Amino acid sequence: MSVIALVNQKGGCAKSTTAVHLAYWLLHKQRNVLLVDADAQRSSSIWLESLEDTIACEVIQSPDLLLERIPQLAQQYDELIVDGPAGLSDATQSIVLCADLAVIPCQPSGVDLRSAADAVQLIRQAQASRNGAPLAAVFLSRAVKGTRLKEEAMGHLESLGVPILKTVIHQRQAIADTFGQTATVWELLGKASVEAAEEFEQLFQEIMALLEPA
Ligand SMILES: Nc1ncnc2c1ncn2[C@@H]1O[C@H](COP(=O)(O)OP(=O)(O)OP(=O)(O)O)[C@@H](O)[C@H]1O
Ligand SMILES: [Mg+2]
Numbered sequence: 393m394s395v396i397a398l399v400n401q402k403g404g405c406a407k408s409t410t411a412v413h414l415a416y417w418l419l420h421k422q423r424n425v426l427l428v429d430a431d432a433q434r435s436s437s438i439w440l441e442s443l444e445d446t447i448a449c450e451v452i453q454s455p456d457l458l459l460e461r462i463p464q465l466a467q468q469y470d471e472l473i474v475d476g477p478a479g480l481s482d483a484t485q486s487i488v489l490c491a492d493l494a495v496i497p498c499q500p501s502g503v504d505l506r507s508a509a510d511a512v513q514l515i516r517q518a519q520a521s522r523n524g525a526p527l528a529a530v531f532l533s534r535a536v537k538g539t540r541l542k543e544e545a546m547g548h549l550e551s552l553g554v555p556i557l558k559t560v561i562h563q564r565q566a567i568a569d570t571f572g573q574t575a576t577v578w579e580l581l582g583k584a585s586v587e588a589a590e591e592f593e594q595l596f597q598e599i600m601a602l603l604e605p606a
Pocket of ligand 2: 407431475
């Protein structure tokens with residue numbers, strides 16, 4: 393039982409996309425997985441309901457309920473994925489107080505890097521009261537290949553002071569299409585989806601490796 397949360401106050405950085413793909417990937421690794429949708433937009437739970445595979449999902453938005461229910465649900469599943477809301481709300485605080493690992497997707501822009509720094513600060517506060525938990529990691533999300541912005545962002549991420557996942561998830565139409573196609577990249581046809589699936593596979597292996605005992 394581990395609780396992996398996708399957090400970042402910045403909207404559109406791919407928290408829900410990553411959460412849904414991670415839940416799907418874990419299901420296909422024969423893990424008993426539940427996604428907790430903590431976002432008022434409910435995009436990840438609506439998305440999961442639209443998929444052919446059944447992935448358990450619970451919508452929990454209240455900060456108090458998140459604090460109460462996440463540890464309870466974690467007892468019942470191998471992996472709990474929490475899709476955090478936009479905004480550094482009390483709900484995000486509750487999520488990082490319950491998570492084993494907080495993953496911050498970050499787009500390559502100045503505004504996004506600043507938001508990621510705020511998320512890191514919130515995680516640091518939780519770590520101070522929880523003996524160092526949760527673990528934290530950041531990854532570059534929706535980066536456009538071959539741009540200076542991408543190269544600069546990789547450098548700026550280092551200043552956040554949390555481990556940077558080596559895998560970069562690139563901006564790809566195949567990923568943007570998944571929600572509307574009621575699918576994940578693994579179910580879409582074509583070279584672009586295969587490449588996107590390979591990136592997610594690599595990212596998720598890195599994420600799960602962080603949770604393995606040293
Ligand atoms: N790698 C990618 N390439 C192209 N489009 C992407 C990629 N990742 C996410 N998107 C698209 O970007 C938009 C925002 O993604 P998503 O909803 O996952 O972000 P979010 O962080 O959950 O946002 P919010 O904070 O509003 O909940 C969606 O339309 C999604 O399809
Ligand atoms: Mg979302």
